[in-house]
Amino acid sequence: MTVKQIVLASRPDGAPGLQQFRTEEIELPALKEGEVLLRPLYVSVDPYMRGRMRDVESYIPPFQVDKPLEGGVVAIVEESRFAALKPGDKVSGMLPWATKFIAEGSKLQPIGDVDVPDSYNLGILGTTGYTAYFGVVDILKPQPGQTIVISGAAGAVGVIAGQIAKLHGARIIGIAGSDEKNELLKKEFGFDEVINYNTEDIPAALARTCPDGIDGYLDNVGGDITDAVVARMNMQGKIALIGQIALYNAKEEPKGPRILYPILMKGLLVQGFLIRQHYSRWPEARQAIAKMISEGKLKSKETIVEGFDELPNAFLGLFKGSNIGKMIVKI
Amino acid sequence: MTVKQIVLASRPDGAPGLQQFRTEEIELPALKEGEVLLRPLYVSVDPYMRGRMRDVESYIPPFQVDKPLEGGVVAIVEESRFAALKPGDKVSGMLPWATKFIAEGSKLQPIGDVDVPDSYNLGILGTTGYTAYFGVVDILKPQPGQTIVISGAAGAVGVIAGQIAKLHGARIIGIAGSDEKNELLKKEFGFDEVINYNTEDIPAALARTCPDGIDGYLDNVGGDITDAVVARMNMQGKIALIGQIALYNAKEEPKGPRILYPILMKGLLVQGFLIRQHYSRWPEARQAIAKMISEGKLKSKETIVEGFDELPNAFLGLFKGSNIGKMIVKI
Numbered sequence: 001m002t003v004k005q006i007v008l009a010s011r012p013d014g015a016p017g018l019q020q021f022r023t024e025e026i027e028l029p030a031l032k033e034g035e036v037l038l039r040p041l042y043v044s045v046d047p048y049m050r051g052r053m054r055d056v057e058s059y060i061p062p063f064q065v066d067k068p069l070e071g072g073v074v075a076i077v078e079e080s081r082f083a084a085l086k087p088g089d090k091v092s093g094m095l096p097w098a099t100k101f102i103a104e105g106s107k108l109q110p111i112g113d114v115d116v117p118d119s120y121n122l123g124i125l126g127t128t129g130y131t132a133y134f135g136v137v138d139i140l141k142p143q144p145g146q147t148i149v150i151s152g153a154a155g156a157v158g159v160i161a162g163q164i165a166k167l168h169g170a171r172i173i174g175i176a177g178s179d180e181k182n183e184l185l186k187k188e189f190g191f192d193e194v195i196n197y198n199t200e201d202i203p204a205a206l207a208r209t210c211p212d213g214i215d216g217y218l219d220n221v222g223g224d225i226t227d228a229v230v231a232r233m234n235m236q237g238k239i240a241l242i243g244q245i246a247l248y249n250a251k252e253e254p255k256g257p258r259i260l261y262p263i264l265m266k267g268l269l270v271q272g273f274l275i276r277q278h279y280s281r282w283p284e285a286r287q288a289i290a291k292m293i294s295e296g297k298l299k300s301k302e303t304i305v306e307g308f309d310e311l312p313n314a315f316l317g318l319f320k321g322s323n324i325g326k327m328i329v330k331i
Numbered sequence: 332m333t334v335k336q337i338v339l340a341s342r343p344d345g346a347p348g349l350q351q352f353r354t355e356e357i358e359l360p361a362l363k364e365g366e367v368l369l370r371p372l373y374v375s376v377d378p379y380m381r382g383r384m385r386d387v388e389s390y391i392p393p394f395q396v397d398k399p400l401e402g403g404v405v406a407i408v409e410e411s412r413f414a415a416l417k418p419g420d421k422v423s424g425m426l427p428w429a430t431k432f433i434a435e436g437s438k439l440q441p442i443g444d445v446d447v448p449d450s451y452n453l454g455i456l457g458t459t460g461y462t463a464y465f466g467v468v469d470i471l472k473p474q475p476g477q478t479i480v481i482s483g484a485a486g487a488v489g490v491i492a493g494q495i496a497k498l499h500g501a502r503i504i505g506i507a508g509s510d511e512k513n514e515l516l517k518k519e520f521g522f523d524e525v526i527n528y529n530t531e532d533i534p535a536a537l538a539r540t541c542p543d544g545i546d547g548y549l550d551n552v553g554g555d556i557t558d559a560v561v562a563r564m565n566m567q568g569k570i571a572l573i574g575q576i577a578l579y580n581a582k583e584e585p586k587g588p589r590i591l592y593p594i595l596m597k598g599l600l601v602q603g604f605l606i607r608q609h610y611s612r613w614p615e616a617r618q619a620i621a622k623m624i625s626e627g628k629l630k631s632k633e634t635i636v637e638g639f640d641e642l643p644n645a646f647l648g649l650f651k652g653s654n655i656g657k658m659i660v661k662i
Binding site: 051267 | 588
């Protein structure tokens with residue numbers, strides 16, 4: 001059987017472009033015992049994948065040149081030699097960018113336990129949602145009346161984290177890149193205040209929206225925005241470090257103020273967040289999020305792009321802020 | 332009664348010098364109810380006091396120009412209008428640089444509960460020792476076989492922290508500024524390996540001494556040394572941020588690599604350390620440290636300078652690395 005796959009053609013130096021991707025046709029071998037043949041329904045593109053394009057040690061191995069990219073995928077089983085899965089079953093997993101592919105059945109998570117659209121398993125009911133949940137509940141631990149700032153607030157994690165923190169009674173301030181996004185954050189997702197980092201002076205906007213300082217910060221962005229937030233944080237505040245998208249495309253090692261100095265002076269806690277570290281507690285997060293959704297307390301937001309061939313463009317769009325909420329490609 | 336006091340003559344811009352200090356004579360008023368007249372025996376000088384010379388918000392109010400400096404002091408009561416203290420009692424507290432002074436009795440801690448030299452109450456049995464204790468036990472939580480790196484290892488906190496971490500079964504690597512200091516760290520205080528930051532290439536020296544990476548880092552220094560340590564840290568490592576002495580005298584905002592990026596990629600924990608945050612648990616630390624001393628497991632190290640007039644020079648010496656262990660002025 002001939003299928004298409006998208007491989008990493010070369011590692012980017014600075015901002016990635018279409019030249020980093022190449023579509024190939026390959027022949028799939030016959031299924032072995034324990035394997036299943038899968039057809040993807042939805043594929044997730046995420047900022048952290050930029051990190052995997054670098055050839056450096058991290059919490060996840062780097063992509064290899066000439067090998068297929070991979071990420072979160074919801075797929076349907078077409079053939080199975082794995083006892084627990086049958087054709088028609090839907091699963092999610094960390095899987096390759098291909099029109100069909102073979103996977104080990106034991107490494108897949110069956111979905112369908114929660115009555116939501118399939119794509120939610122890549123977003124609000126997947127590692128994106130779990131990240132928002134643990135970032136808020138385990139690290140920020142917001143208290144009623146506290147002020148929580150979220151950078152990349154209109155991104156996949158930000159939209160969910162803001163809603164969860166709000167449910168804890170905190171004031172939520174979102175920082176995003178357009179007035180359109182910010183209007184949605186206020187009207188649809190209950191953010192109390194919003195800042196447009198493209199048109200506003202960040203320190204002044206933080207002074208306006210956080211008159212009592214900042215108690216918790218969920219950071220998806222890094223760079224100048226984070227410098228300004230840290231400068232306004234209260235003593236013993238907490239930072240959940242989720243992403244640093246402003247730095248991912250830097251050609252040279254990014255420099256800035258030595259931020260450990262104010263972190264010391266204010267006695268801040270900073271926790272670099274790895275979703276895999278919480279693996280054993282994913283069911284807890286899944287259950288809690290499903291409950292909030294079913295009670296109408298938590299809303300999903302997705303930007304869905306259609307077509308397998310659009311995967312590279314959808315990924316590149318993440319760095320232009322072209323998504324609101326979770327960016328997903330429907331195959 | 333006429334006494335001498337040392338006031339902040341002006342705020343330093345960059346490295347502080349003798350011009351920052353001025354000695355004055357003042358008249359002490361009569362004691363009010365609840366007050367005691369104290370004569371200092373030992374005065375502590377500490378790097379964090381450089382921060383208080385800046386006019387910025389922090390965990391502790393800034394020193395005021397033309398007002399006396401203050402710090403940790405062990406003093407003897409000469410007169411008392413506070414019921415719980417009588418002449419001859421010894422106390423410690425955050426007290427002014429003066430040859431005699433009046434203090435509120437309720438704000439003083441009686442000493443003498445542990446049979447050690449009085450000066451220990453400013454070092455190993457004072458906030459210095461408590462800082463080392465909580466930094467190691469609460470933040471780094473070293474496990475047998477783990478590698479712990481300590482910058483400013485020959486400083487007041489470093490010497491104690493290294494010994495406590497060693498008692499947890501960890502390998503201890505100290506970074507200090509002279510071979511003399513480093514020899515002492517190995518021979519007297521049980522450090523497994525040492526690095527001289529003045530003569531060695533730090534990344535190479537860390538590769539040599541930490542072949543399995545670094546699990547915990549107690550940072551007194553900041554700057555380039557910390558960049559190199561973070562680059563060699565293992566996934567989910569922990570950083571106890573105690574001091575950033577390399578940055579305190581910067582004339583302009585110090586810049587460096589954006590360190591939150593590797594902190595995220597490695598899922599590190601960073602805790603800015605404030606000793607006041609642990610106030611309710613100081614007795615626990617005091618008891619634990621006294622026990623380790625009495626069992627011969629923990630040794631104190633002090634550099635003692637004599638004479639009230641030497642206070643400014645002793646303080647300035649901290650930034651030249653002229654102390655080993657705790658720098659104390661005997662009055």
